[in-house]
Amino acid sequence: xxxxxxxxxxxxxxxxxxxxxxxxxxxxxxxxxxxxxxxxxxxxxxxxxxxxxxxxxxxxxxxxxxxxxxxxxxxxxxxxxxxxxxxxxxxxxxxxxxxxxxxxxxxxxxxxxxxxxxxxxxxxxxxxxxxxxxxxxxxxxxxxxxxxxxxxxxxxxxxxxxxxxxxxxxxxxxxxxxxxxxxxxxxxxxxxxxxxxxxxxxxxxxxxxxxx
Numbered sequence: 001x002x003x004x005x006x007x008x009x010x011x012x013x014x015x016x017x018x019x020x021x022x023x024x025x026x027x028x029x030x031x032x033x034x035x036x037x038x039x040x041x042x043x044x045x046x047x048x049x050x051x052x053x054x055x056x057x058x059x060x061x062x063x064x065x066x067x068x069x070x071x072x073x074x075x076x077x078x079x080x081x082x083x084x085x086x087x088x089x090x091x092x093x094x095x096x097x098x099x100x101x102x103x104x105x106x107x108x109x110x111x112x113x114x115x116x117x118x119x120x121x122x123x124x125x126x127x128x129x130x131x132x133x134x135x136x137x138x139x140x141x142x143x144x145x146x147x148x149x150x151x152x153x154x155x156x157x158x159x160x161x162x163x164x165x166x167x168x169x170x171x172x173x174x175x176x177x178x179x180x181x182x183x184x185x186x187x188x189x190x191x192x193x194x195x196x197x198x199x200x201x202x203x204x205x206x207x208x209x210x211x212x
Contacts, residue, residue: 066110066111066112066113066114066149067111067149067150067151067153068085068105068107068111068149068150069083069105069111069112069118069120069147069148069149069150070082070083070148070149070150071083071147071148072103072120072145072146072147072148073145073146073148074139074143074144074145074146075144075146076138076139076140076143076144077135077136077138077139077143078135079103079132079133079135081101081102081103081122081132082102083102083103083104083105083120083147084097084098084102084103084104084105085104085105085107086104086105086106086107086121087106087107087108088108094106094119094121096121096123097121097122097123097132100123100125100126100128100131100132101131101132102122102132103120103121103122103132103133103186104120104121104122105118105119105120106119106120106121109176109185110182111149112147112149112155112157112182112184112210113147113149113153113155113182113210113212114182115179115180115181115182116178116179116182116183117175117176117177117178117179117183117184117185118147118182118183118184118185119175119176119185119187120147120184120185120186120187121133121186121187121188122136122186122187122188123188123189124136124188124189124190124200124204131188133186133187133188133204136162136186136188136190136204136206137162137164137188137190137204139159139162139186139206140159140162141158141159141160141161141162142158142159143158143159144156144157144158144159145157145158145159145184145186145206145208147184155182155210155212156210156211156212157183157184157208157209157210157211158208158209158211159206159207159208160207160208160209161206161207162204162205162206162207163204163205163207164190164191164202164203164204164205165202165203165205166191166201166202167199167200167201167202167203170203175187175205181209181210182209182210182212183207183208183209183210184206184207184208184209184210185205185206185207185208186205186206186208187203187204187205187206188203188204189202189203189204190202190203190204191203191204
């Protein structure tokens with residue numbers, strides 16, 4: 001049994017319903033993550049965590065041999081979440097997952113395991129508590145990330161870098177641009193919090209490469 005298979009077996013034994021409830025099944029295992037920042041009640045009803053103004057170009061058609069992703073696990077920071085499918089908003093920015101407890105795959109990016117950067121976004125927090133990617137900034141190079149696909153297969157990625165970018169200087173091409181290999185980008189908000197706008201000023205981006 002591979003490492004990915006052992007991890008998913010452990011999830012099944014623990015009970016998926018419990019893992020997905022509350023604050024996205026997070027086990028707060030590392031220190032140094034930014035604290036919670038309250039959002040206004042009106043904003044919290046729809047998108048409790050700030051959204052990132054990221055625009056991405058449509059990708060090429062997905063290869064039929066690669067199944068779409070349905071779940072994500074990051075053992076080092078205790079993340080276990082199903083994946084929703086995301087598109088573009090009317091303003092041309094990437095949608096964010098409606099519930100803060102789950103992450104979402106941007107469907108105009110490659111499927112995890114296909115050549116190119118697969119994009120997965122998640123909230124950092126909300127007025128209810130930590131979001132799915134609350135401890136994303138705590139990842140380190142070499143940490144494994146597992147994506148389960150609809151055909152039951154699991155693809156493993158290893159973190160290569162963790163970067164923080166001011167939203168005004170987000171490197172769209174570096175994050176969304178073509179790559180020669182199967183890669184993964186995990187994105188959330190972070191950095192300083194602007195209480196006047198109820199937005200974080202930066203984005204945290206985790207870069208990872210498939211081990212296949």
